[in-house]
Amino acid sequence: MLKFVKRYSCTFVLAMTSVLLLSVSSKAYPCSSCGSGAADPVILNPMENQKFYLDIAQQSNFKDVDSEGDVRRDLGPEKKMQMQMAFAQRITERLFGSLVSGVGRNARGSRQATGILDTSLNLRYNLMNQTMLNPYLPQVQVMLSHRLKTTRSVQDARKENYLDSFGTGYSESFYGVDAWFGMLPVMFGGSILRSAPWAADTKSGRLLPGPVQKEIVSIGFMVTPEVKIMGGAVRERRATIRLNGSELRNSDRTSHDLYGTLETSLLGVDNYRVTLSKRAAFATNKNTTELVSLTLAWMRTL
Template identity: 50%
Template sequence: MSKFSSMFGFMLLASLVSVGERASACSSCGSGGADPVILNPYENHKLYLGLSHQSGFRDIDHHGKTRKSYGPEQKQSFDLAFAQRLLPKLFVSAVVNFGRNVHGSDSEMQNGDVSLNARASLVQPNIAEPWIPQIQVMAGHRFGIARSIYDQKRQHGLDVFGAGYDETYLGTDIWYGMSTVMFGGSVIFGLPREAETDAGRVQPGRMQRLIGTLGGMPWDEVKIIGGLIHEQRGGFKLDGALQSNSDRLNHDLFLTLETLYSEGSNYRVTLNRRAAWGENRNAAQANALTLAWMRAL
């Protein structure tokens, strides 16, 4: 494996774990996406505050073998998001992130990347016809403004809080949520931009994410959703040269409990295990807990 391949492996730890956590957070349609804050049909504005803690990091190489991580031992992040409805079936949202990386007694705090997202409903569910699903299309863009692995200055990547490149997301989400058993799925594609960095000109491969969910409402106004995530990304280029064995594959699990009160505040708890099942390659294994507060304004 090349010297840069080792750097690339740490990039997975430093950036993809935090991105993957946001992707697993259940939305109103249950299947998640690239945006943590979702407007229900009766909501026009919503504020979201999320606090996550990640630990238990292990690196997985291109052979699928697990080894000790050389990055932060713990990562905490705070997400602030706001969603605004523009049309009856269209809303947009913005997400900013602040993080803290910890290794031993040393730590650092910095801002993370910024994301803008949009969702449009093509088909709305109807309680009189529970077999008709909600169908949404979604688009998003992450701006790689935070310090990344390519320009890190500190040991163990304590100052790494971003991906290092912009990426556009496109996808669709289908959710059957009008019956006792709820289920759905999402397909999301990531189109990364080439970026000039201190390490050289980097071009990550394209990403594909598949999310499947299943759950229900065991109590009034409380939803529990569990899901599987399959994510893969093509090979990585540095200064136009494809790095050998740099494609990525990971399979995650998540479980979310969320309140669904029509008035006042709502709360969400999400447990996430990255690289938890199936084949994983050039991936980062970690555990994450996210606590979120949401309120329609």
């Protein structure tokens, strides 16, 4: 029991913090987010106070990209299925938070394993709202999030082909800014996210991943008043890993990803989103995994 409490104490603290934050809700006012979509999975639009989110994702076509940028056969799972759940809550007119977690299933051939995914708590604060009074002024949001290590990583996998690995193996805090020009006929925006990873004890020793920087650029337009189409690119660069205090040479990572998404935007009812993305899709990539991901999401405004 004590072991269980110790293991899940951080999750408990996160959950309790969320409950406290969620208990001080207020009426929504614009414009909280139209978002560039590639960071938090759930965004509260101006007229929304609470939202439940559920998605099912399938990842396939895994290929390793080595430190020279060469694509090789992947030794991990051939297919990953994930179900993510999230709850978003408006805290003030300008601030909302979301709690995200889920379960996953990894498969290779006839073998498979199921486990819990890492949990994350995300906050977004609207520094600047957008209105049609001045369409050239963007919406600017500050993002803060913490992903909590709740599950086994590749470093600690016990099953062959890392089938029981469902997380990164370390906790990581993110901060960033998101600008979105959503009042123009063609909407566009960008965001920059940086991280502060937390050291973690693994089988090989004390691991401290380098901080990551993500740059996301997105473009989109409304196909009809109810349907939005968006696409974009993500560049993710992670600095060198430190193991037991020493730098692991050539362990920095780079990935250039692409994504496209189709989303309904009805008020106060169910909405749906389909996202197709490809990791390590273009340019030079390093120490990453090439994969294709298809996500179907359902969102209910409460």
